[in-house]
Amino acid sequence: MQNNDFPKLHNATWPGIVGKGLDSEPPIPFDKLLEMTAAAEVNGVKFDGIDLGLLDPHINIDSTDDEIKKIADKIAGYGLNVGSLVAPIWGGPILGTENDRKTFVEMVRKSCHFGKILREHGVRSYGVIRIDSASSPEEWAKNPIKNTELIAKTFREACDVAADFDEKLAAEGEICWGGMHSWKAMVETLEAVNRPNIGFQADMSHTLLYLLGYNAPQDRILPQNFDWNDRETLKAGLKTVTDALRPWTIDFHVAQNDGTVHGTGSHDKTGRHCLATDPNGKLDVANDAGYWLRDENGILTKAFKHICWDGCMFDNSVLTEQKTWNDILATLIKVRELHGWS
Template identity: 75%
Template structure:
């Protein structure tokens, strides 16, 4: 029987930026992220591609079509394809999705620019699959001042963004992360998605972030696992994951493989989020291959095939770790196990 070749295995480039700079460690150059991704190899298997954040200094969302072509040429020169893109929808260039009318217009415009880039890359043949990722660019604290009103505003902005994305043949995926208002618990995330109500709007699940949904960080009343949960109780953890994924899996159109030690962490301007751990971190609370299956298979254990690539998201690792070849080989090995257990062959 041939080895599974789907979903394709991607690495993310934005961990070279997120949590870096502004008094933290230096940004890791885009070329360096590509170099490390392309060099990783386990048992003859390599990464198939990269997911890219469309923000400086890696790439300027206002770049020309010629700049987009240069991006495609650069990535392909490493033998990689491009998958999902992250739209830079945050202030000052973007704006909170529940902000003023002007801020919300800027948000939608940043989505438009990102969708244009996505379409051009598709046309160049280097981007066979993937979505454009967004969030609310708003804090849970600001959202909590008027939950119903702010959810309505976020949904209105998301609908406008979805309509723009549809003009480019793109889907938008809202990232489930506890630091984004209206998306900071699994229930508020579903409320926002339902209120948006567009066919090209879905959910981006990240295993490190969704683990914290179980704990109710930033919205304790929505916790699934009890306070002071005993992490050695794997049966309860798996039942919690089943509850969570049953609710969010139908929305999921983009997926990040990751590890988490069950704590909240942030560096630089990216604060109060899931602590991404190395794939082999002894403090990791997830069995990566097993627990990815709750997202990649339905309640009957059947593959959903809802996305054709999966991505490793390892934000806020120290640069010393990120520049070690062994780090990327360990990550790739974990992703290969996910594909061996929950992939398919075409």
């Protein structure tokens, strides 16, 4: 029996795209992901909604308003709401050219407009626009001070655009993005942006790797050759990272990780998302979600109205099996049982 109404439980569409393509498996169709999300059920509880990657081949960012409304109607037809949106900003790496940065900001504008039409059409009442630097840690490391300011300047321009749409932007903490590749770099970038509508998107898989210092050995928290059976040291490390980034967190992905990096297709090496039931997963997912959902005193922050499962770069045979989505939903339900509210 579910006693909590919040946070709402969302699936995501981009696992059907990320890591797929010419040098990997074909993308999973948008309609197929909606169908499996709607079909998932655990003891009468179903997904409340879905987060959208505004990415080809699922979504054309240049859709007309009428086309966006048709997408909204299709999603609503499955009994689902829309939450956060992923802006397709990777054609405009911030540490590229001036035109690249203009492209970045324009993609944010188009994403905000997309979200506005979804809101006005009645299918989206919460959620943010997700962004990142679209640039590598290697490029950032050539001049950290200058490049952090360039990222912050571009984020500020994007924030100003988003403010016109009453949208918040969430910068994804992932080790493959320059300026957000470590927990300390992420805090520095957010502080440099200095806008009220910028925040952090925490993904449990990616933030676990912050503890291991991939791409930023100087910011490593766990000791070399860490013994994953040492739960107390792991908990202390999670507390360090979440205390630093929780005040910024406005979007949250539930995920599992086996402590290694992984990449398929064109996607850079990043956190290896594991299935919710993977015995090699290093996190106690439901309990460890509490580091993000509760403050240092154990009080619920209620900083966002939904949580989303993010699991990318699985084989299509896994992603097209209904049991996969039922197991994911069961994990999200456990998170809400422990850290939800009514």
